Amino acid sequence: MAATTAAAAALSSLSFLSPNPPISFLFPKSTKPFFLSGSFRSLSLSLAPPRAKASDIDTAFFDDLDPEEEVVFDPPTPPEGFTPPPAFDDGPDETEDDIAAAYEELYGPAYSGVSVLGNDVFVMDSKVKKTSAFGKVKKEKVRDGFEERVVQVRRVTKVVKGGKQLHFRAVVVVGDKQGQVGVGVGKAKEVIGAVQKSAVNARRNIVTIPMTKYLTFPHRSEGDYGAATVMLRPAAPGTGVIAGGAVRIVLEMAGVENALGKQLGSKNALNNARATVVAVQKMKQFREVAQERGIPMEELWK
Amino acid sequence: MARRYWNINLEEMLEAGVHFGHGTRKWNPRMAPYISAKRKGIHITNLTRTARFLSEACDLLFDAASKRKQFLIVGTKNKAADSVARAAIRARCHYVNKKWLGGMLTNWPTTETRLHKFRDLRTEQKTGGLNRLPKRDAAMLKRQLSRLQTYLGGIKYMTRLPDIVIIVDQQEEYTALRECITLGIPTICLIDTNCDPDLADISIPANDDAIASIRLILNKLVVAICEGRSSYIRNP
Numbered sequence: 001m002a003a004t005t006a007a008a009a010a011l012s013s014l015s016f017l018s019p020n021p022p023i024s025f026l027f028p029k030s031t032k033p034f035f036l037s038g039s040f041r042s043l044s045l046s047l048a049p050p051r052a053k054a055s056d057i058d059t060a061f062f063d064d065l066d067p068e069e070e071v072v073f074d075p076p077t078p079p080e081g082f083t084p085p086p087a088f089d090d091g092p093d094e095t096e097d098d099i100a101a102a103y104e105e106l107y108g109p110a111y112s113g114v115s116v117l118g119n120d121v122f123v124m125d126s127k128v129k130k131t132s133a134f135g136k137v138k139k140e141k142v143r144d145g146f147e148e149r150v151v152q153v154r155r156v157t158k159v160v161k162g163g164k165q166l167h168f169r170a171v172v173v174v175g176d177k178q179g180q181v182g183v184g185v186g187k188a189k190e191v192i193g194a195v196q197k198s199a200v201n202a203r204r205n206i207v208t209i210p211m212t213k214y215l216t217f218p219h220r221s222e223g224d225y226g227a228a229t230v231m232l233r234p235a236a237p238g239t240g241v242i243a244g245g246a247v248r249i250v251l252e253m254a255g256v257e258n259a260l261g262k263q264l265g266s267k268n269a270l271n272n273a274r275a276t277v278v279a280v281q282k283m284k285q286f287r288e289v290a291q292e293r294g295i296p297m298e299e300l301w302k
Numbered sequence: 303m304a305r306r307y308w309n310i311n312l313e314e315m316l317e318a319g320v321h322f323g324h325g326t327r328k329w330n331p332r333m334a335p336y337i338s339a340k341r342k343g344i345h346i347t348n349l350t351r352t353a354r355f356l357s358e359a360c361d362l363l364f365d366a367a368s369k370r371k372q373f374l375i376v377g378t379k380n381k382a383a384d385s386v387a388r389a390a391i392r393a394r395c396h397y398v399n400k401k402w403l404g405g406m407l408t409n410w411p412t413t414e415t416r417l418h419k420f421r422d423l424r425t426e427q428k429t430g431g432l433n434r435l436p437k438r439d440a441a442m443l444k445r446q447l448s449r450l451q452t453y454l455g456g457i458k459y460m461t462r463l464p465d466i467v468i469i470v471d472q473q474e475e476y477t478a479l480r481e482c483i484t485l486g487i488p489t490i491c492l493i494d495t496n497c498d499p500d501l502a503d504i505s506i507p508a509n510d511d512a513i514a515s516i517r518l519i520l521n522k523l524v525v526a527i528c529e530g531r532s533s534y535i536r537n538p
Binding site for chain 2: 076084085087089094102103106107108110111113114122
């Protein structure tokens, strides 16, 4: 039943877009928020669909499922005069018009091209973005409060029979300075196109950074991605961000003011950016740890 | 969520053969809680669990339908394709019964482009625009139209991503399931003994080989959707 109550709760909030912070680390019997992702930046212009994150998976559902347990199926009693409804195969055959009318009543004419009830057949055209405009299409520059910074633009080559095909690969870090960052890559034949693609990609994988009130980390951590290892350490206020290249940009876009970071392994910018994200995801707030372990926070400060 | 009576008989399910699983060698050990016995090299699923999950799924569909959510039924096995289409038409939901094109949901803008083209071709066909073209062009457009009709015919009324997706065979529709997981769409899946029950949100352990069992389960779900819709009309 936990599944369906959670599903119903999720569905009732599906009807209006609302940011839902991931609370999956809390008590195991809590409602499962894995239908909505934590990074649900909800503007009506946002193209990124809600993504479920690995941290949202609640596998506690099967913890108290005992395979030997005798499962009793006790349906509620049938209401009086209950006749089983006909199967979808038997039952009167509906004409195409009937079916079309029923569908149109529910969904509008959509893409069917016919309109039995007299609705406008081309109702979906207004939803199409004008991609066939002459000249350049003005894309909205200002999007949901995220700032973009380009970490690296490289020219990469693919060698084919006719010669070399050149593309540009851009690595971009996107963040508001409030603790949300995302790293994205994109490739295109033009630098600007690549930067735009990577920004879109970055907005799809956004992480929240746990920060203390002095805008630094709760504790040190290491993260690796590929051959790049990054070590992050909190610092006293007034230190500033002391880190190199990609790591510095990620931390700055996250809004972290004081931190120390070092690239220990490879110096590849993209992998280091991803490694910082990994390192940051491993961090926990003091509050969370205290709750998980069931001890007061004063114990952790000793 | 209120539990309602869905006319789920264990005898009916036994008759339809819902309890048969796949061969013993092909099982997924995560299905162990749902398997009750092994007979003649075939796993037998625990029907009480199936009935419980089925009634929960029906409750969920009833609630969702009464809140005007959109459903999508995916079933591409040749045996089940026909019944999936009929069940979906009966329940007035979208359906996919031919091959599930990769990226149908995750690449929704591109699918929308195809749907636009489908709609334009159909309007042209209705207004007779195809007869004015030379024969070769008309033949090409007709071929395109028939192609779009087979693959996208079931989703031509879909204006946005569905809210619940019902998948008939998890092994067969693995791509569809993966897409729903990345998008965070709740799924109801018919699980057999060789499938993974943790992937879908509500997994109904049942037999996905026998047409009778697929029809029975689809029937119950469709009834739930229809009832939910009608309960919406009574109190909007």
